[in-house]
Structure formats: C-alpha cells, structure tokens
Amino acid sequence: MTLCVLNGEMMDLADARISPMDRGFLFGDGVYEVLAAVDGRVRALSLHRQRLANSLAMIELDVDVDAVFADLQALQEASGFRDSKLYIQVTRGPVEARDHAFPSKVTPTVFMMASPFVAQQLAPTTALVRDDIRWRRNAIKSVSLLANVLLKQEASAAGAGEVILHLDGWVTEASTSNVFCLKDGGLVTPPLSDSILPGITRHLVIELAEQQGLGVEERPVSVSELSASDTVFVSSSTRGLVSISRLDPGGPVGTGTPAPEFTQLATAYDALLHQHQ
Ligand code: PDD
Numbered sequence: 001m002t003l004c005v006l007n008g009e010m011m012d013l014a015d016a017r018i019s020p021m022d023r024g025f026l027f028g029d030g031v032y033e034v035l036a037a038v039d040g041r042v043r044a045l046s047l048h049r050q051r052l053a054n055s056l057a058m059i060e061l062d063v064d065v066d067a068v069f070a071d072l073q074a075l076q077e078a079s080g081f082r083d084s085k086l087y088i089q090v091t092r093g094p095v096e097a098r099d100h101a102f103p104s105k106v107t108p109t110v111f112m113m114a115s116p117f118v119a120q121q122l123a124p125t126t127a128l129v130r131d132d133i134r135w136r137r138n139a140i141k142s143v144s145l146l147a148n149v150l151l152k153q154e155a156s157a158a159g160a161g162e163v164i165l166h167l168d169g170w171v172t173e174a175s176t177s178n179v180f181c182l183k184d185g186g187l188v189t190p191p192l193s194d195s196i197l198p199g200i201t202r203h204l205v206i207e208l209a210e211q212q213g214l215g216v217e218e219r220p221v222s223v224s225e226l227s228a229s230d231t232v233f234v235s236s237s238t239r240g241l242v243s244i245s246r247l248d249p250g251g252p253v254g255t256g257t258p259a260p261e262f263t264q265l266a267t268a269y270d271a272l273l274h275q276h277q
Contacts, residue, residue, distance in 0.1 A: 003079050004113040005071045010078060013113060022109055024091025026098055028144030030109075031055035035086040036237050037076050038119050038273045042086065043237075045069065047200045055141045056090065063090055063108050072112055079114035085238055088112045089143060117238070119273055121266055124245035124258065125161030127234070128154060129223060132165035132172045132195070139194050151175040160248060162234050164226070167195060171221045177236040178202040179221070181229035182259050186215035188225075201235035201269075208268045214261060227251060230259040240273075241266045 002013040023029035033052045036043050053065045072086060093107045134147040151163040152175045163175040171179055171190050178199040180189045187209045192198050209216050226232050232244040232253045243258040 002113070002115070003075060004111065005075050006111050007109065008067070008071060010071075010075065016111070018109060018111070019094040021094045021096070021098070022091055023093060023095055023102065023106075024089065024109060024143060026095075027092075027100065028142065028146075029059070029102070030089055030091030030143045031059060031061075031141050032090070032143050033086075033088040033141060034237055035072075035088075036117055036119065036273070037081070037084045037086060037114075038117075040076075040082055042073065042076055043273055044200045044204065047203060051141065051198065051200065052088065052090070054139075058137070058140045059092075059142075061090065061092055061106075061108060063110065068110055068112075071110070075112055075114055081114060081116050083117045083119055084114045085117040086112065086114050091143070119240065119270070121270065122161075122239055122242045124243040124256075126159070126246040126248055127162040127164045127174065127232070127244045128158060128160050128248050129164050129166065129226075129250055130154070132167045134165070137194055138172070138196055139192070139198060141197060148175045158248070161242065162244065164223075164232075164234075164244070164247070166223050169223050171223060171226065172196050173199075174234045177234035177239065177242070179226075180205065180233050180235065181221060181226055182231040182233075182261050183225075183229045185259075185261060186217060187261070187265075188217045188219065188221055188229075190221050191218040199235055199237075201237055201240070204269065204272060205235050205241065205265060208265055208272065212261075212264060212268065214265075223250070227253060230254040231262045233258070233262055241269055 004013040006016045091109045173196040227250040
C-alpha cells in the first residue's frame, strides 16, 4: 500500500479521489513542492515551507502552511521509507462551474504523497539548449507545467538528461533544475527573478560555495558563456548536483570532466543531506 494524505486524511493512494471540477484539474490552478527526506528527516524544511507560503501568496490562495507541513511530517513517518521523495500539491479546489476567475470563497485541495528516494551522485549528462517557451512568472512553483513537460520529453527522446533554457541568449534555468557554471575557480548563476524558480538546492549550493571560499556571482549568464565554462551543472532537490558534459547545440563543456570545485561542492552537498542535526 502506498500512503498519501488528501485534505488532512491519511489513506491508501489507491483510494484517493478528487473532483473533476477541481480547479487544479480544470486550469492547473495550483502550486506544489517537492522535498527530500534523508535518514528519516525532511531536508531544508523551513526553506520549502517558506517557498510554499510564497507561491500561495502569489496566487492569492489562503492555506494554513503549518498544518500542511504537520501532515507532511506524519506522512513521512508513516510511509516507512528511510529516504523519501515528498510531493505536496495545493490547488484552488472544486468549483460549481468552470469560470477562469475564481470565487471569493474556495475550499483548497491539499494532497501529498511519499515515494522511495535514492540520494546518489548522478553521472554527467547532455543538456539540450532551447528557447524558454514558458510563461513569465516562474518564481511561482505552479503545477501548470506543460512547457516543462514538452521540453523534458524532447530531452528524454534525444537521450539527454536536461534542457537548459534561455531568453534571447540569456540563461534562465533548466526544465526541472537551476543552472550554474564554474569558471576560473568561481561559481556563476543567473540571479533570482520572475524568470526562474528560487531553487532550494540553488540556495544551499550558494551557501556551500561561500563556505568553501569560492567566489559566487549571481549575474546574467549568456548561452555562449556556458560552452566556455570549465563546468556547467544543474541542481534540484531530487537529483542533487548533476554536471553537464555536453550542450546541444554547443558541444562539449570544458574538458568533459567536471572541475575539482564541482566534486567538492557535490561531496559537501551529499554530506549536508546526511548531516544529523
Ligand atoms: N523541480 N527549476 C525548476 C523549473 C524546477 O522544476 C526545479 C525543481 C528546480 C529546482 O528546485 P529545488 O532545488 O527546490 O528542487 C528549479 C522539482 C524537483 C520537480 O518539479 O519535480
């Protein structure tokens, strides 16, 4: 049996039911979070809680985030997984009639599920480089992910692991992760803006780099700068830090082997995940 929590009730995932009139289903009107729990502990919990609160505020949806996270802790404990991937989705809930504008009073749908997670260093991969065809409010962790889905599918069909996105030649992020490059021993990443998700792993990588004495620059990064970097890598809660050996178009990155600073950061990130506090 796979457990989930739907509107505060823990149940078998096979028994969970949501109305077809749910605005999440009709309009993609909702937000989500993906977290990792390692050694039985949810990682970076307060950062994820704050980001969910921010996403909800940006879509004007009033939900008790503390209650959501209390349910999440209960689910994580009950799931029995030592390491798990936790998914939370909050939508504007079911409505009487389909209307783009939302009613003033709604009953949000709050759903969460846990699945097994293997925290491991993934092999270097190829990234496609494509126009960022998404909407312009990407700081909201919206469940409307059709552009990301189509981009990731294109990568998957081409045997690539990610798609790095750009607006007019300026890197935003990747289809499911944030983008970094290492150049002359320093770390560079596009600054936070409406064009990117404020990744929790991005936040942790910047902290770790600063602790390691690496220079960190949050500034615009051009696509041509990527190929000229020593190492390009992407970051996310589910895949950790993954180096990009080849860009398409763009060719090989650096020597094809990640710089020592990447290995240091990836090792420090892994240690952080397993840290007992
Ligand atoms: N995605 N940018 C995008 C577009 C993402 O979808 C994600 C994560 C990130 C990285 O965020 P974080 O470090 O907080 O995981 C950046 C999750 C894993 C997903 O959609 O499954």
